[in-house]
Amino acid sequence: MIAVLIFLAIVFSIGGWWLSRQRLMSKPWLEPGFAGVAPGTEAINLPANKVGLGVFLAVVGALFALFISAYFMRTELPDWRNIPMPRIIWLNTGLLVLASAALHCAVVAVRAKQLRALKLDLLACIATTLMFLFGQGMAWETLTAEGYFATSSPAYSFFLMLTGVHGIHIIGGLFVLTRTTRHAWTQTNNAALRASTELCATYWHFMLLVWCVVVVVLAGWANDFVDICRQLLPLG
Amino acid sequence: MVNMVDASPQVAENISAAEVPEVELYHPKSYWTKYIFSQDAKVIAIQYSGTAIAIGLVALVLSWLIRLQLGFPGTFDFITPEAYYQFITMHGMIMVVYLLTALFLGGFGNYLIPLMVGARDMVFPYANMLSFWIYLLAVLVLVVSFFAPGGPTGAGWTLYPPQAIMSGTPGGQQMGIILMLVSLILFIIGFTMGGLNYVVTVLQGRTRGMTLMRMPLTVWGIFTATVMALLAFPALIVAAVMMLFDRLLSTSFFMPALVEFGEQLEYGGGSPILFQHLFWFFGHPEVYIVALPAFGIVSDLISTHARKNIFGYRMMVWAIVGIGAMSFIVWAHHMYVSGMDPYFGFFFATTTLIIAVPTAIKVYNWVLTLWRGDIHLNVPMLFAIGFIVTFVNGGLTGLFLGNVVVDVPLSDTMFVVAHFHMVMGVAPIMVIMGAIYHWYPKVTGRMTIDWMGRFHFWVTFVGSYLIFFPMHYVGLVGVPRRYPELGDATFVTDSLHTLNAFISVAALIVGFAQLVFLFNLFWSLRHGKEAGGNPWRATTLEWQTSETPPIHGNFGKELPIVYRWSYDYSVPGAPEDFIAQNDPGPTKEEAAR
Numbered sequence: 001m002i003a004v005l006i007f008l009a010i011v012f013s014i015g016g017w018w019l020s021r022q023r024l025m026s027k028p029w030l031e032p033g034f035a036g037v038a039p040g041t042e043a044i045n046l047p048a049n050k051v052g053l054g055v056f057l058a059v060v061g062a063l064f065a066l067f068i069s070a071y072f073m074r075t076e077l078p079d080w081r082n083i084p085m086p087r088i089i090w091l092n093t094g095l096l097v098l099a100s101a102a103l104h105c106a107v108v109a110v111r112a113k114q115l116r117a118l119k120l121d122l123l124a125c126i127a128t129t130l131m132f133l134f135g136q137g138m139a140w141e142t143l144t145a146e147g148y149f150a151t152s153s154p155a156y157s158f159f160l161m162l163t164g165v166h167g168i169h170i171i172g173g174l175f176v177l178t179r180t181t182r183h184a185w186t187q188t189n190n191a192a193l194r195a196s197t198e199l200c201a202t203y204w205h206f207m208l209l210v211w212c213v214v215v216v217v218l219a220g221w222a223n224d225f226v227d228i229c230r231q232l233l234p235l236g
Numbered sequence: 237m238v239n240m241v242d243a244s245p246q247v248a249e250n251i252s253a254a255e256v257p258e259v260e261l262y263h264p265k266s267y268w269t270k271y272i273f274s275q276d277a278k279v280i281a282i283q284y285s286g287t288a289i290a291i292g293l294v295a296l297v298l299s300w301l302i303r304l305q306l307g308f309p310g311t312f313d314f315i316t317p318e319a320y321y322q323f324i325t326m327h328g329m330i331m332v333v334y335l336l337t338a339l340f341l342g343g344f345g346n347y348l349i350p351l352m353v354g355a356r357d358m359v360f361p362y363a364n365m366l367s368f369w370i371y372l373l374a375v376l377v378l379v380v381s382f383f384a385p386g387g388p389t390g391a392g393w394t395l396y397p398p399q400a401i402m403s404g405t406p407g408g409q410q411m412g413i414i415l416m417l418v419s420l421i422l423f424i425i426g427f428t429m430g431g432l433n434y435v436v437t438v439l440q441g442r443t444r445g446m447t448l449m450r451m452p453l454t455v456w457g458i459f460t461a462t463v464m465a466l467l468a469f470p471a472l473i474v475a476a477v478m479m480l481f482d483r484l485l486s487t488s489f490f491m492p493a494l495v496e497f498g499e500q501l502e503y504g505g506g507s508p509i510l511f512q513h514l515f516w517f518f519g520h521p522e523v524y525i526v527a528l529p530a531f532g533i534v535s536d537l538i539s540t541h542a543r544k545n546i547f548g549y550r551m552m553v554w555a556i557v558g559i560g561a562m563s564f565i566v567w568a569h570h571m572y573v574s575g576m577d578p579y580f581g582f583f584f585a586t587t588t589l590i591i592a593v594p595t596a597i598k599v600y601n602w603v604l605t606l607w608r609g610d611i612h613l614n615v616p617m618l619f620a621i622g623f624i625v626t627f628v629n630g631g632l633t634g635l636f637l638g639n640v641v642v643d644v645p646l647s648d649t650m651f652v653v654a655h656f657h658m659v660m661g662v663a664p665i666m667v668i669m670g671a672i673y674h675w676y677p678k679v680t681g682r683m684t685i686d687w688m689g690r691f692h693f694w695v696t697f698v699g700s701y702l703i704f705f706p707m708h709y710v711g712l713v714g715v716p717r718r719y720p721e722l723g724d725a726t727f728v729t730d731s732l733h734t735l736n737a738f739i740s741v742a743a744l745i746v747g748f749a750q751l752v753f754l755f756n757l758f759w760s761l762r763h764g765k766e767a768g769g770n771p772w773r774a775t776t777l778e779w780q781t782s783e784t785p786p787i788h789g790n791f792g793k794e795l796p797i798v799y800r801w802s803y804d805y806s807v808p809g810a811p812e813d814f815i816a817q818n819d820p821g822p823t824k825e826e827a828a829r
Contacts, residue, residue, distance in 0.1 A: 022448045023448075032801075043440045052359065062471075063474065067474055073510050074507065079488075079505030157488070
């Protein structure tokens with residue numbers, strides 16, 4: 001459970017830092033009438049949907065941290081055999097980087113009110129993301145062709161599951177991105193379009209980060225680090 | 237007297253408007269959008285509560301069947317060993333997940349958060365509505381499993397592999413376990429949609445003046461429990477997905493090499509302990525996901541009905557946050573008997589004992605709030621006091637079980653069943669009952685029938701002790717749990733059989749008392765006394781709405797401004813024994829006079 005404990009430590013640190021700025025030491029029973037910092041809620045000065053996305057990403061992060069924890073615990077068992085990473089994974093990673101970059105450009109464009117550039121960037125993101133998903137399917141097929149099956153190889157089972165769950169999250173994001181793209185053609189409200197584009201970009205950057213972590217784990221690059229953690233904390 | 241700081245200017249652009257024109261207040265016109273596909277958190281709360289109580293009644297009937305078998309073994313032919321395992325599995329899962337979690341967070345969370353923080357609604361009403369419908373779908377999938385070939389799963393509520401998906405377990409190789417796992421996954425997806433709403437509404441939706449340290453402890457409890465649930469439920473989803481893979485694709489995440497009826501199964505190399513880690517990483521925080529809202533609600537009930545400010549408000553807030561954080565590092569105390577590194581066990585025994593400290597602080601603070609209070613023994617207060625006593629009893633046996641050496645001999649006995657029913661069954665349900673009696677006047681505009689409420693309390697309270705106190709003894713004698721019949725073991729004396737029958741009769745009576753409660757709720761809808769807006773003379777914002785029951789938008793055109801904390805009861809010099817949170821109090825001139 002090392003991965004999820006590290007993840008929780010990060011989340012709790014952020015939460016603790018935020019709470020420490022919420023006057024938890026105050027004595028509210030002695031402060032009638034004092035309404036705090038105007039306008040008096042001490043809420044985070046961000047739109048609710050951005051805060052909501054942040055909370056949602058923490059949930060998604062916890063989900064992947066738990067999958068990765070399970071992965072490392074399963075690798076300790078004697079029947080574990082690593083599988084080779086299909087070479088197309090590197091191409092797929094590049095495609096997801098491009099998708100994320102395209103959305104970054106889309107944010108720049110929408111802030112500069114360059115609608116034409118925005119449309120192009122959004123379309124580029126959708127195209128590269130679809131290619132990424134197609135590439136993931138090809139990676140599954142490559143491993144199956146090499147004789148790896150879910151029943152016989154736990155490493156392949158994890159490969160299927162981790163890439164599958166990541167893919168489902170990308171597909172979910174694509175629905176929202178498609179709606180944003182449609183709005184780019186139909187909507188005149190720049191503020192709403194900008195908010196929507198920024199949310200999509202944040203989500204894509206986060207899913208790219210998750211994918212990078214998944215690749216590092218599946219490629220075995222994190223094994224030494226996990227071994228050190230296991231010696232420090234015998235928590236699986 | 238008061239330090240009046242103008243709380244109305246709109247400095248931050250992301251705070252909702254204090255006042256809106258009538259046209260911006262959304263009032264659904266059709267029956268469908270008002271009562272069925274409603275985006276109003278209050279309607280969604282009632283939908284959640286109704287569904288949770290309905291499925292809870294199924295769990296109640298299952299508990300009767302369990303007790304009939306244990307009290308009178310061999311009397312009822314239809315209760316086969318397989319059926320018994322299905323009953324205990326479904327009873328446990330329904331109570332923990334589909335009733336307690338859904339009712340506290342989906343029911344009370346939806347109704348109380350927007351009203352108590354002074355918001356018009358949840359911040360994402362559409363997702364909130366979806367949350368309920370997905371929850372309902374999860375419940376329906378669970379119900380369908382009763383009618384599926386082979387019936388529901390009988391794996392025990394913890395669904396431990398490998399037996400959960402073996403042919404010897406009811407529903408293991410049929411649809412039972414699949415439907416259970418799918419239902420859990422749906423529940424978590426639905427909850428996540430609702431949970432995002434609860435958290436972000438508390439973070440961003442508070443009205444002017446409502447700082448975090450002015451929030452009622454009910455909101456603190458629900459908020460912290462929701463954050464925990466958002467982080468803990470993914471562990472259950474991971475376990476469920478991996479078990480579905482094992483069951484449907486024959487992977488070996490959890491399944492070791494097995495021989496069944498002389499035949500080698502295709503599984504091999506998996507770890508059942510891995511499942512246990514994932515399950516309890518969800519399962520232990522789940523205890524506090526249920527307990528923290530209960531802690532918060534009971535604090536408000538005690539303060540209101542004792543007419544006294546809550547003792548140690550700051551400490552109560554810190555304790556809620558501390559318990560929430562610590563509950564993530566105690567999970568393996570459920571796995572002492574699974575075998576573990578002794579240092580590992582020592583670590584978890586220590587954290588388990590440490591988490592009792594903030595919990596004990598809360599108990600002391602409740603008692604000190606009652607101390608010299610103007611205690612009104614209304615029905616909600618009776619349930620609140622019943623909760624404190626029960627929680628202390630259940631908590632103390634938890635300290636026994638938190639120690640490895642005591643837990644190992646007791647772990648598989650009825651002692652554990654008695655412990656967790658006291659601490660996680662009776663105690664939070666006491667709070668739920670008290671909370672329903674407390675907020676029913678706000679939800680319906682009517683009071684409940686008082687004598688029925690008192691009858692309900694006394695039968696439930698005394699009856700619960702008649703059930704679970706003897707059950708501790710039954711466990712200490714050595715009666716194992718999970719056994720549908722005790723057979724001819726030498727330690728099972730005639731008197732033990734008599735005691736088991738006594739417990740079963742008490743359980744039946746307590747169960748029937750809940751029907752009185754339901755009757756009271758329905759009867760009072762028409763025949764209850766008019767409640768008025770604030771029958772308990774409480775301080776928090778939900779009691780200050782212009783209309784009762786509150787209409788959509790909660791507060792009309794103008795949101796309230798909060799000037800004080802939630803517990804200004806019996807303030808010296810105040811004209812009444814409470815000052816509402818939105819009451820600015822006397823001006824400087826008035827105070828000077």
